[in-house]
Amino acid sequence: MTSVRANGVDLGIESYGLEGDPLILLAGGTTMLSWPEALCERLASAGRRVVRYDLRDSGASTTLDPENPAYDLRDLAADAVALVEALDAGTAHLGGIGVGGMVAQVAALDHPDVFSALTLVGTRPVAPGPVDEDLPDHDHAVMSAMFSRPRPDWTDRDAVAAFAAEGAESMGNDPEQARETAARIWDRTPSSDPAVHQANQLGMVFSRIDCTPRWRERLGELDLPTLVVHGRADPFFPVGNGAALAAEIPGSRLLVLDDMGTALRPTAADRIAAAMVAL
Template identity: 70%
Template sequence: MTTVHANGVALGIESFGPDDAPLVLLAGGTTMLSWPDALCERLAAGGRRVVRYDLRDSGESTTADPEAPAYTLRTLAADAAALVEALGGGPAHLAGIGVGGMVAQVAVLDHPAAFSAVTLVGTRAVAPGPPDADLPDHDAATMGRLFARPLPDWSDRGAVADFAASGAEILGNDPDAARTAAARIWDRTPGTAPPVQMANQLGLVFSRLDCSPRWRERLPEITVPALIVHGRRDPFFPVGNGEALAREIPGAQLLILDAAATAIPAPAIDQVSEAMLKLP
C-alpha cells in the first residue's frame, strides 16, 4: 500500500497485477477494504492492473474533518479521474461499491474520457437520505436493529471488530469476514477519535456530504459498458435500486447475487470477477 497525489490530496492505494495491463480502479466504500482481497487477485490473474483506493477521510487518504467535509460528491468523482491520470493507465474501468458506487456514477458522467467501463455494486442512483418514491428505501426493521446497538469504544480494536461482526450478521453478511476487515480498517485509521473511526468503519462522512446536484436524470448519458451487481438480500439498498440503475443506464448488464446482502461474499467472487473481466 502507498499513496498517490491526485486532485490536491493524497489517496491511499493498493495495486495488484502488472503496471502495463488495462487498469481497473476500485473506489472504496469508503475504504479500499470494501473490495475483497480475493476479488482483486482474481481480476489481476485475469490480466488487469487492479488499484483499489480509499476515499478522502478514510484509510491512508487525506483526513481533515469528517464532521464537516470541505468537499462534495463531485470532488470525490474528480479524485477518481485525477487518480487515473496520475496512475497513467487510462481510460480505466471504474468500479464503486456502496457509497463508492455513487462516486463512480458521477465520475463517469462528469469525466467520461477517463473511463472505459463502469461497475456499480450495491448502490443506488440517488444521494444518501430519503430515496425517490419509485426506489425502495432501507428495510426499516433491519435498520432499527442495526442502529439500536450501542456504539463501541473506538479505541478498542477488538470491540470495534465485534461491533462490525454484529452489524454484518444483522445485514446478512459474513460476520467473520466483517470482523477481520474491521480490524484491518482500524489498523489503518489515523487515530481513535469517534468521527474519524465512524468515517472509516461506517462511512458516516457521507451523511454530511453535499451530494447535489442530482445525477439520476443524467444516467442515460452514460455510454461506456456498465455492469450492475446487487445482492438480492440487500436490506440497506434493496435490489430494486440496482434494477433501476440497469434500466436507466443504456445497455447495462444486471448481475443479481441471490445469496448476497450488502457485501460481495466469498462464494460470489468468481462470478463477479468473470463478469467484470468481460468489460474493457
C-alpha cells in the first residue's frame, strides 16, 4: 500500500498485477477494503492491473474534517480521473461500490474519454436523501434497529470490530468478514480522533457532501460496457435499485447475487471477476 497525489489530495492505494496491463480502478465505499483481496487477485491473474483506493476522508487518503467536508461528489469523480492520469494509464475500467458506485457514475458521465468500462456494485442512480418514488428505499425496520444500537468506543479496536460483527447479519453480511474488515479499517485509520474512526467505519462523510445536480437523467448517455452487481439480501439499497440502474444504462448487464447483502463476499470473487473481465 502507498499513496498517490491526485487532484490536490493524497489518495491511499493498493496495486495488484503488472503495470503494463489494462487498468481496473476500484473506488472504495468509502475505504478500499470494500473490494476483497480475492477479487483483486483474480482480476490480476486474468491480466489486469488492479488499483483499489480510499476515497477522501477515509483510510489512508487525505483526512481533514469528515464531519464538515469541503468538497462535493464531482470532486470525488475528479479524483478518480486524476488518479488514472497519475497512474499513467490513459484509460481505465472503473469500479465503484456503494458510495464509490455513485462516484463512478458521475465520473463516467463527466469524463467519457477516460473510462472504458464500468462495474457498479450495491449502489443506486441517485444520491443520499429523498429517494425517487420508483426506487425502493432503505429497509426502515433494519435501519432503525441498526442506528438505535449503542455506539462503541471508537478508540477501542476490539469493541469496534465486535460492533461491526454484531450488525452484519441484518445487513446480509458475514459476521466474521465484517469483524475482520472493521479491524483492518481501524488499523489503517491515521488518526486517534474518535470522529475520524467513526467516519471511516460507517462512511458517514458521504451523507454530508453536496451531490447536486442529479445525474440519473443522464444515464442513457453512457456508451461503455457496464456490469451492475447487486445483493438480493441488501437492505440498505434494496435490489430494485440495481435493477433500475441496469435498465437505464444502455446494454448493461445485471448480476444479482442471492447470498450478498451490502458487502462483496470473497466467495463470489471468481464469478464477479469473470463478469468484469468479459466486459
